[in-house]
Amino acid sequence: MKAKAAKIAEGVYWVGVLHWNSRTFHGYGIPGTTYNAYLVFGGEKTVLIDNVYGGLDNQLYARIEDAFAQEGKDIQIDVFVQNHSEMDHSTHLRETIEKYNPEAEIYASPNCAKFLEQQYHNFGDLKINTVQTGDEVDIGGRTLAFVSAPMLHWPDSMFTFLVEDGILFSNDAFGQHVCHSKRFDEDYSLDILEKEAQKYYANLVTLGSPMLRMKLQELTDNGIVDQIKMIAPCHGQIWKNPKFIIDLYAKWGSGVCKDKITVIYDTMHHSTEKLAFQIAEGIASEGVEVAMYFMQHDGPDDAITDILDSKAIALGAPTMMNKPFPRIGNMIYWLDCVNFAGTTSNKNALIFSSKGWGGGAVKKLQTDLEAAGFNVTDTLDVTFVPDEDVLEEAFNKGAELARSIKE
Numbered sequence: 001m002k003a004k005a006a007k008i009a010e011g012v013y014w015v016g017v018l019h020w021n022s023r024t025f026h027g028y029g030i031p032g033t034t035y036n037a038y039l040v041f042g043g044e045k046t047v048l049i050d051n052v053y054g055g056l057d058n059q060l061y062a063r064i065e066d067a068f069a070q071e072g073k074d075i076q077i078d079v080f081v082q083n084h085s086e087m088d089h090s091t092h093l094r095e096t097i098e099k100y101n102p103e104a105e106i107y108a109s110p111n112c113a114k115f116l117e118q119q120y121h122n123f124g125d126l127k128i129n130t131v132q133t134g135d136e137v138d139i140g141g142r143t144l145a146f147v148s149a150p151m152l153h154w155p156d157s158m159f160t161f162l163v164e165d166g167i168l169f170s171n172d173a174f175g176q177h178v179c180h181s182k183r184f185d186e187d188y189s190l191d192i193l194e195k196e197a198q199k200y201y202a203n204l205v206t207l208g209s210p211m212l213r214m215k216l217q218e219l220t221d222n223g224i225v226d227q228i229k230m231i232a233p234c235h236g237q238i239w240k241n242p243k244f245i246i247d248l249y250a251k252w253g254s255g256v257c258k259d260k261i262t263v264i265y266d267t268m269h270h271s272t273e274k275l276a277f278q279i280a281e282g283i284a285s286e287g288v289e290v291a292m293y294f295m296q297h298d299g300p301d302d303a304i305t306d307i308l309d310s311k312a313i314a315l316g317a318p319t320m321m322n323k324p325f326p327r328i329g330n331m332i333y334w335l336d337c338v339n340f341a342g343t344t345s346n347k348n349a350l351i352f353s354s355k356g357w358g359g360g361a362v363k364k365l366q367t368d369l370e371a372a373g374f375n376v377t378d379t380l381d382v383t384f385v386p387d388e389d390v391l392e393e394a395f396n397k398g399a400e401l402a403r404s405i406k407e
């Protein structure tokens with residue numbers, strides 16, 4: 001196939017893959033994505049940073065060959081840097097090494113070297129130079145400085161900093177799942193890009209928030225943050241304005257939230273839904289923003305995105321067979337997985353439910369939400385269909401939850 005490489009700086013090219021029709025990743029919905037790989041021409045060595053997902057290698061090879069053509073050089077890759085071993089960035093690594101230079105130097109973190117072998121079972125005969133923070137490689141007038149970044153997004157993750165150019169190749173960190181024909185943040189609607197970056201952070205990075213805070217502090221203390229002129233992640237658009245996304249990550253990773261409450265519910269015969277709507281009215285009456293999710297149709301991934309910068313949630317499910325309506329269980333699993341407690345945000349929660357007779361949903365949801373790190377401050381357990389008095393109580397509980405986050 002024919003595909004052009006995108007020059008992102010002098011002698012630095014994006015040679016990644018556009019996956020236009022990808023609609024799910026890690027179990028959540030996306031509008032397409034990219035797997036970004038980069039070719040860096042040093043005075044003495046040419047470096048390929050990262051690789052791409054299975055079946056899309058023809059795009060990678062076409063762009064690599066176009067980048068060499070643009071530089072007027074014969075094709076030879078001297079150095080392979082692998083920042084992370086997850087398959088979306090590594091599936092064709094071995095094949096790319098074989099294709100362009102089986103004698104090339106290879107650099108990766110110790111965990112990445114181990115994980116590559118455990119996933120592909122064909123790296124054992126390759127010499128992988130394992131590196132960590134402080135290690136550098138001179139490629140001729142240009143320096144690759146490695147920065148270990150465990151849990152952003154796996155234990156093997158690292159960043160590679162192209163020192164003289166101030167380009168941080170951050171792999172998963174600072175990414176977004178979007179697919180666009182142009183490469184930079186300025187080529188995209190910034191509001192949409194921020195929302196996609198927030199969805200990506202909420203669903204993929206939240207668990208690593210303690211490590212993120214430490215890493216941002218380390219990069220600030222050693223002066224790298226001030227040297228970064230561009231962040232080139234492995235998914236989505238490249239940040240020409242790195243401060244924009246670094247500031248967002250600093251905020252999301254440390255639990256900075258808006259005066260906003262996310263209401264999530266499911267319903268059987270509309271009773272729990274009536275409570276959800278009244279709780280939303282009560283929240284809004286205090287001037288607090290409401291995000292509303294109906295789990296019969298909405299995805300937990302989108303709810304998770306709004307919960308990231310919400311100070312509280314209201315979670316509702318009818319009781320069915322002494323337990324919460326099962327569809328809400330998917331939401332609970334997601335909350336348990338991402339673990340917002342890691343952001344230090346200490347989110348309050350109101351639980352509400354309509355039951356027929358014995359009940360049981362509220363108790364189970366309270367146990368589950370507390371296990372997921374939420375501070376359950378109130379409950380509303382209603383028998384069958386709420387009357388006007390109960391609807392007023394729901395309104396008041398929504399208003400009280402809103403006041404609690406403003407204190």
Ligand code: FEO
Pocket residue numbers: 084086087088089153154172234235
């Ligand atoms: Fe985009 Fe952790 O892989």
